[in-house]
Structure formats: C-alpha cells, structure tokens
Amino acid sequence: xxxxxxxxxxxxxxxxxxxxxxxxxxxxxxxxxxxxxxxxxxxxxxxxxxxxxxxxxxxxxxxxxxxxxxxxxxxxxxxxxxxxxxxxxxxxxxxxxxxxxxxxxxxxxxxxxxxxxxxxxxxxxxxxxxxxxxxxxxxxxxxxxxxxxxxxxxxxxxxxxxxxxxxxxxxxxxxxxxxxxxxxxxxxxxxxxxxxxxxxxxxxxxxxxxxxxxxxxxxxxxxxxxxxxxxxxxxxxxxxxxxxxxxxxxxxxxxxxxxxxxxxxxxxxxxxxxxxxxxxxxxxxxxxxxxxxxxxxxxxxxxxxxxxxxxxxxxxxxxxxxxxxxxxxxxxx
Amino acid sequence: xxxxxxxxxxxxxxxxxxxxxxxxxxxxxxxxxxxxxxxxxxxxxxxxxxxxxxxxxxxxxxxxxxxxxxxxxxxxxxxxxxxxxxxxxxxxxxxxxxxxxxxxxxxxxxxxxxxxxxxxxxxxxxxxxxxxxxxxxxxxxxxxxxxxxxxxxxxxxxxxxxxxxxxxxxxxxxxxxxxxxxxxxxxxxxxxxxxxxxxxxxxxxxxxxxxxxxxxxxxxxxxxxxxxxxxxxxxxxxxxxxxxxxxxxxxxxxxxx
Numbered sequence: 275x276x277x278x279x280x281x282x283x284x285x286x287x288x289x290x291x292x293x294x295x296x297x298x299x300x301x302x303x304x305x306x307x308x309x310x311x312x313x314x315x316x317x318x319x320x321x322x323x324x325x326x327x328x329x330x331x332x333x334x335x336x337x338x339x340x341x342x343x344x345x346x347x348x349x350x351x352x353x354x355x356x357x358x359x360x361x362x363x364x365x366x367x368x369x370x371x372x373x374x375x376x377x378x379x380x381x382x383x384x385x386x387x388x389x390x391x392x393x394x395x396x397x398x399x400x401x402x403x404x405x406x407x408x409x410x411x412x413x414x415x416x417x418x419x420x421x422x423x424x425x426x427x428x429x430x431x432x433x434x435x436x437x438x439x440x441x442x443x444x445x446x447x448x449x450x451x452x453x454x455x456x457x458x459x460x461x462x463x464x465x466x467x468x469x470x471x472x473x474x475x476x477x478x479x480x481x482x483x484x485x486x487x488x489x490x491x492x493x494x495x496x497x498x499x500x501x502x503x504x505x506x507x508x509x510x511x512x513x514x515x516x517x518x519x520x521x522x523x524x525x526x527x528x529x530x531x532x533x534x535x536x537x538x539x540x541x542x543x544x545x546x547x548x549x550x551x552x553x554x555x556x557x558x559x560x561x562x563x564x565x566x567x568x569x570x571x572x573x574x575x576x577x578x579x580x581x582x583x584x585x586x587x588x589x590x591x592x593x594x595x596x597x598x599x600x601x602x603x604x605x606x607x
Numbered sequence: 608x609x610x611x612x613x614x615x616x617x618x619x620x621x622x623x624x625x626x627x628x629x630x631x632x633x634x635x636x637x638x639x640x641x642x643x644x645x646x647x648x649x650x651x652x653x654x655x656x657x658x659x660x661x662x663x664x665x666x667x668x669x670x671x672x673x674x675x676x677x678x679x680x681x682x683x684x685x686x687x688x689x690x691x692x693x694x695x696x697x698x699x700x701x702x703x704x705x706x707x708x709x710x711x712x713x714x715x716x717x718x719x720x721x722x723x724x725x726x727x728x729x730x731x732x733x734x735x736x737x738x739x740x741x742x743x744x745x746x747x748x749x750x751x752x753x754x755x756x757x758x759x760x761x762x763x764x765x766x767x768x769x770x771x772x773x774x775x776x777x778x779x780x781x782x783x784x785x786x787x788x789x790x791x792x793x794x795x796x797x798x799x800x801x802x803x804x805x806x807x808x809x810x811x812x813x814x815x816x817x818x819x820x821x822x823x824x825x826x827x828x829x830x831x832x833x834x835x836x837x838x839x840x841x842x843x844x845x846x847x848x849x850x851x852x853x854x855x856x857x858x859x860x861x862x863x864x
Contacts, residue, residue, distance in 0.1 A: 277704075278719035354697035483716060490708055494695030499660045501764070502684035502712045547698040550719070 288558035299569045336561040343560020345516040346534025351488035352512045359534035360520045364428030369524035371432045372398030395525035399517035457530035457583020477519030488549040532590020609636040616666035637798040641815035649824045650804035684712035688761030692773040703741040709763035731759040751782035771803040787814040
C-alpha cells in the first residue's frame with residue numbers, strides 16, 4: 275500500500291478509536307453512565323464531576339499519552355534504536371527530579387505564565403538526554419547496551435535524589451510526592467491541561483515536521499546528508515522538542531512509564547516503520563492507551579483510584595516480556 | 608569531455624593530521640573514475656568533499672562551473688547521489704520504501720510521494736533488476752541486494768554524478784561483476800559521471816575508464832587504466848613489489864617478481 279493511503283486510513287481508524295475511548299472514559303467511574311442523566315437534570319454535583327474532573331482528565335490523558343508516544347517514536351528514530359524512550363533513557367527520572375526540586379523550592383508560580391516547575395523539568399530532561407547520548411556513543415555509533423545501561427543508571431541516581439528530598443519532607447508533602455511519583459492524572463479543572471499544551475503543541479509540531487528527515491536518518495548520517503538532510507539541526511530539534519514536551523507532561527503527571535516504548539513498537543508491527551505514519555499514530559494510540567489505562571485505574575477497585583502509572587507499567591512490562599520471549603529467535607536489540 | 612566536477616588545490620585536515628594535500632582533478636560527464644589507493648590514503652575523505660558533506664579547508668570544488676558550497680543541500684541531492692561502503696539500515700523499511708527515499712529532495716516537507724515518484728522508483732527497480740524484491744524488508748536482503756537497492760535509490764535522485772565508496776568490496780566475484788557492469792551501463796545509457804573508491808586493483812583495471820591513484824593524500828597518478836596501472840605505480844602505491852604483465856590482451860598482476 276502506498277504511504278499516503280496508509281497514512282489516511284491509519285489516522286482515521288485511530289481518531290475513531292480515540293473518540294470511542296474518550297466517550298467510554300468520560301462515562302465511566304464511580305458515578306457511572308447515570309451522570310449524563312443527572313447532567314441533563316441540571317444536577318450540580320454531576321455538572322462539577324463532568325466538567326471539572328472527567329473532561330479535564332480525558333484531555334490530560336490525551337495530551338500526556340500522546341506526548342509520551344510521539345516522543346518515544348522520535349527518540350527511537352534519533353538513537354536508531356527501538357528500545358529508546360523517555361523512560362528507558364532516564365528522561366522521565368530527570369524530569370521528575372527537576373519538577374520535584376521546583377515544587378519543593380516553591381517555584382510553581384512561575385514567570386510570564388510559564389511554570390518554573392515545568393522549565394526545570396525541561397532542563398533536567400534535556401541534560402539527561404545529552405548526557406546519556408554522549409556516554410552511549412562509541413566511535414560515532416550509539417551502542418545499545420551502553421544506552422540502556424546509562425538510562426538505568428540515571429534513573430537510579432535520580433530516584434536516590436528524590437528519596438533524599440522525600441526524607442527531608444514532612445508527612446503531607448511526602449505523601450503528595452509519593453502519589454505524584456507513581457504517575458497520576460489526578461487533576462482538577464483545565465489549568466494544568468492548558469499549561470502543558472503550551473509546551474506540548476510546539477514540541478509536537480516540530481517533531482511532526484521532520485518525520486521525513488527521521489526516515490532518511492535511518493540510512494546513516496552520510497546518506498541522510500547526501501539526500502539533503504541537515505543532520506545536526508535535525509538531531510538538535512529532536513532533543514529540544516522531546517525534552518520540552520515530555521518534560522512538561524511529566525512535571526504534571528509524574529513519570530508514566532512504558533507508553534513511549536510500547537506504543538511505537540505495536541504500531542511498527544502493524545504499519546511498518548515509516549516515521550511519517552508512526553509519529554502521528556503514536557500520538558493517537560498513546561492517547562487512547564493512557565485514557566484506557568486511566569479508566570481502568572478509576573474503575574478497577576472503585577471508589578479507590580490506582581495511580582495510572584502502576585497500570586501502564588504493569589501492562590507495558592508484561593507486553594515487553596512477551597516481546598522478549600517471542601523474539602528470542604530474532605534480534606530486537 | 609564536459610567537465611562536471613573540478614577540484615582546485617583542495618586540501619583537508621582533521622585536527623593536526625593532513626588527510627588531503629593540493630588535489631587537482633577534472634571529472635567529466637559519462638566517464639567512470641576509479642579512485643585507487645591503500646587503506647587510509649584519503650579516498651573516502653575525497654569522496655565526501657566531492658559531494659559537499661565535508662568542506663575543504665583550502666582550495667575549492669566547482670560543480671558545473673559554480674562553487675559546490677554555493678548550492679544548498681537539496682540542490683546538491685538532486686545532482687549528486689552517494690552510496691556508502693556499508694549502508695546503514697537501522698529500521699526494517701521495505702526495499703521500495705528505501706528506494707523512494709531517494710525522491711526526498713523532490714518532495715515537500717509535508718508531502719507524500721506523488722505518482723511520478725512512484726513511477727521513478729518502479730523504473731529504477733527495473734533498471735537495476737530488483738523489482739521482485741520491492742516488498743522485501745531491506746534488513747532481510749543479502750549484501751549484494753542491498754547494494755543494488757542503494758544504487759536504485761541513488762538512481763531515483765536523477766543525479767548527474769554517482770559517488771560510491773568501495774561498491775563491491777564485500778561482494779563475491781559474480782555479484783561484483785553484476786554491480787560493476789550495472790554502473791557501466793548507467794554511465795553509458797544515462798550519461799552519469801561515476802566516481803568510485805576502491806582498494807582493489809582488479810576492479811579498477813577491469814571496469815573503470817580512468818584511474819586516480821591517491822597516495823598519502825595526494826594525487827600520485829591519473830590517467831587511463833592502461834597507462835597508470837603498471838609495475839612502478841602499483842609498487843609505489845602499495846609499498847610492495849607488484850608485477851604487471853600484459854600478454855595478448857590479458858593483464859596479469861601479482862605480488863613479487
């Protein structure tokens with residue numbers, strides 16, 4: 275099938291899937307489908323739950339899941355490695371620590387409407403990525419083993435710092451941090467969504483505008499250059515855009531693992547490896563996946579909410595184990 | 608011979624080490640040039656300068672009488688195609704996807720391939736003889752097939768020049784013959800200037816119109832293969848005794864006397 279046709283079909287299917295998932299997600303929860311009925315009766319509680327909690331949550335899940343999915347796909351193209359993702363590269367850990375430092379220093383107020391917490395998360399993500407990249411590059415080539423190891427080590431270091439900050443926090447703060455570190459979409463109102471979008475929209479536009487270059491980059495630096503790609507510029511743009519958007523998301527939701535790793539993987543198994551298709555589709559499927567996971571987290575042992583990070587990590591972990599076992603014959607690393 | 612690429616006093620160094628020294632060359636349309644030299648003589652660096660990926664610190668490269676640095680990347684990509692020694696295929700694209708990537712300089716940032724691009728890819732696959740591989744994953748092809756796919760990818764760029772780094776080094780004699788004859792065909796039928804680095808004397812002798820010998824970063828000898836491939840030049844180029852014997856239209860080359 276030619277690329278354009280595949281692009282249109284897969285995007286349409288995923289948009290439909292998004293709409294269905296969003297509808298199900300909005301209507302499920304402790305206060306289930308009857309919410310619509312109550313809404314039409316003009317019930318105030320139903321009104322609050324619907325507009326202040328359910329809708330913002332579905333939007334936040336879309337923004338967060340979509341961003342993590344698209345960033346995973348972009349990082350895999352950048353590192354020429356299907357195992358790269360915000361989580362495995364230690365970016366999630368970096369952004370978490372940056373955000374936590376910001377929160378503890380009381381910087382949430384921010385400057386010019388940009389939250390300092392988000393900016394710190396962005397800076398920490400960027401530095402982590404540059405560091406992991408330089409450590410894993412041997413003789414001009416990114417070595418997979420070193421890449422993953424560097425990511426794991428960075429995550430360990432960051433969690434040590436997080437625990438250190440935790441240790442000096444009082445009980446309430448500590449509990450808040452705990453919940454946040456588990457990854458959660460527990461927000462009220464649309465403020466957080468807008469704040470995140472300010473970073474995510476430019477980031478995603480940048481990534482979507484260089485998908486063709488990412489494909490060419492998969493043929494090696496020299497061939498990509500010979501085909502008209504400015505390789506250095508493309509690499510810098512991916513670094514910048516992924517840390518900006520993933521950093522912003524993580525500063526609100528906490529680290530939500532495995533979305534960026536698993537989603538592009540599933541899509542490549544079905545749609546092939548063309549980044550012009552994989553990137554936008556990773557956004558949509560990532561959004562659907564996180565919404566679905568969030569719905570499960572709210573309904574599984576309702577009225578108790580399980581942090582969504584626990585759901586994504588368990589689903590993603592199992593999926594990846596399956597992938598490892600299945601692919602014993604082929605080489606995925 | 609219409610000159611396409613001209614090097615004037617090109618020198619290049621990485622840090623303190625000088626890789627190329629005062630290279631002067633004139634490369635013309637529809638010819639096939641073999642750049643011969645020992646490993647590390649500066650062949651690959653020269654190729655990268657000829658296609659504008661590396662900039663010469665001294666001297667200049669003219670492309671169609673204009674400085675190569677005056678063209679932007681996409682303009683160069685429509686005129687000069689490059690095939691590396693050991694092509695990277697980081698992701699399992701299909702063979703036809705790889706070939707279509709050669710159309711990149713002709714397609715806008717947010718555009719997909721148009722009908723003419725698909726036709727160009729189809730023609731290139733026919734020319735190269737790999738139409739049967741179009742849906743195969745590039746990661747599941749042999750090194751000969753990858754080299755053919757790379758040539759087809761280069762061909763859809765509709766280039767005036769094809770630059771190849773050791774195009775046949777990893778291939779057995781049958782596949783090497785296939786690739787080199789294909790390049791000769793492209794030179795004849797499409798008038799493409801072909802420049803290929805090789806460290807293999809036999810390939811150079813059998814298939815190229817002209818040989819440029821590079822030793823320690825300088826052009827050491829330059830001319831038709833009959834004139835430059837001789838005992839003196841080869842012995843000096845590789846630093847061992849090489850015997851070249853021409854008998855009844857055949858050439859015998861072997862180390863020692």
